[in-house]
Amino acid sequence: MAALARSVLVTGSSRGIGLELVRQLAASPRPPQHIFATCRDPEGPRGKALQELATQHSSIKLVQLDTVNLPSIQRAMQAVGYHLKDQGLNLLINNAGISSHATLCSLDSQEMLNVFATNVVGPLQEFLPLLEQAAKAGKEGLSCSRAAVINISSKLGSIGLCLHVPEAPMYPYRASKAAQNMVTRCLAAELQDKAILCMAIHPGWVKTDMGKEEAPLTVEQSVRGILTVLASVSQDTSGAFLDWEGNSLPW
Numbered sequence: 001m002a003a004l005a006r007s008v009l010v011t012g013s014s015r016g017i018g019l020e021l022v023r024q025l026a027a028s029p030r031p032p033q034h035i036f037a038t039c040r041d042p043e044g045p046r047g048k049a050l051q052e053l054a055t056q057h058s059s060i061k062l063v064q065l066d067t068v069n070l071p072s073i074q075r076a077m078q079a080v081g082y083h084l085k086d087q088g089l090n091l092l093i094n095n096a097g098i099s100s101h102a103t104l105c106s107l108d109s110q111e112m113l114n115v116f117a118t119n120v121v122g123p124l125q126e127f128l129p130l131l132e133q134a135a136k137a138g139k140e141g142l143s144c145s146r147a148a149v150i151n152i153s154s155k156l157g158s159i160g161l162c163l164h165v166p167e168a169p170m171y172p173y174r175a176s177k178a179a180q181n182m183v184t185r186c187l188a189a190e191l192q193d194k195a196i197l198c199m200a201i202h203p204g205w206v207k208t209d210m211g212k213e214e215a216p217l218t219v220e221q222s223v224r225g226i227l228t229v230l231a232s233v234s235q236d237t238s239g240a241f242l243d244w245e246g247n248s249l250p251w
Contacts, residue, residue: 004231005090005145007034007134009080009127011067012096014039014046016208017152020223021093022050026057028227032091036080038065039096067096067122081130088134091144091230092127095152100172112172119176120183135195142197142235149191150230151184153177153200153241160250181241181251188239199233201226202243217244 008025012018022037035057037050042062054060063079066072080089097119100111131147138146155161156170157177181200188198205215206222225244232246241249 002145003030003032004028004227005032005148006087007036007084007089008032008091008093009036009038009063009089010093010095011038011065011122011126013037014042014050017203017206017219017223017226018093018095019049019053020219021095021226022060023053024220024223024227026053026060031057031059033059034083035060036063036083036089037061038063038076040064040066065096067094067126068117073126077127077130080127084130086133088132088137088147089127089130090134090138090146091148091150092131093150093152094122094126096122097152098173100170101168102171103169104171107171112175115172115176116179119173120179131196132194138195142192142195142233142238144197144230144233146197147195148197148199148230148233149184149187151180151198151200153181153184153202155202155243155249157181158241158250184241185239185251192235192238197233197235197238199237199239200241201229202241202249204244 010018010021013022025035037060041047042050042064050062054062063076065076098115100115102111135147154177156174159178184198184200191198203222204217206217206219207213207215222244229246241251243249
């Protein structure tokens with residue numbers, strides 16, 4: 001099996017799904033040549049698991065990135081570009097995100113804005129020049145091995161489903177994921193002519209700090225499914241909203 005991509009960048013990779021994505025990518029039979037594992041403080045105590053992984057796999061490069069801080073984004077762009085030279089970035093997985101369980105009664109406007117800044121604005125402005133560079137050098141068609149933006153979404157952001165609102169209102173989180181889904185659709189439409197694939201994927205309800213222990217899926221199961229789906233996406237699935245098993249979800 002061919003490598004998923006020559007170069008992959010994962011945001012929010014110090015824990016949960018992001019950390020497991022880095023782990024499984026590095027351990028795959030044909031790992032990417034470059035795996036950029038980004039988080040806000042990769043050298044600090046929260047980055048310890050990433051630091052240990054990086055000592056085991058030379059393909060992993062730790063990059064400081066705060067997705068709501070423009071100078072941090074620019075520094076990360078420069079660091080990634082230095083490693084990639086003129087080959088560009090093949091695959092960007094926007095995994096960084098924050099949750100909020102605010103209800104209609106407890107909703108705070110600043111909390112809503114903070115969640116939107118991370119979950120919606122971040123994926124809009126990262127690494128496009130490097131993706132365009134990779135797309136120009138790639139083969140025909142759309143794929144993760146050429147150039148792709150994958151946004152980790154949630155079916156809690158599906159307007160069509162509008163699941164379990166009484167049990168989990170989560171107004172800021174739901175609204176931010178619905179907005180992120182719209183961003184994904186717009187990116188897919190705008191970047192198609194530049195040969196950059198864009199799609200959203202729901203990882204399932206996963207046992208992470210965000211998903212909690214009652215979640216039915218382990219992080220290993222979720223990420224294994226995500227990577228299997230990503231290996232099969234093409235021009236036909238650009239602009240799609242899929243789950244970790246490859247099933248289509250309503251927007």
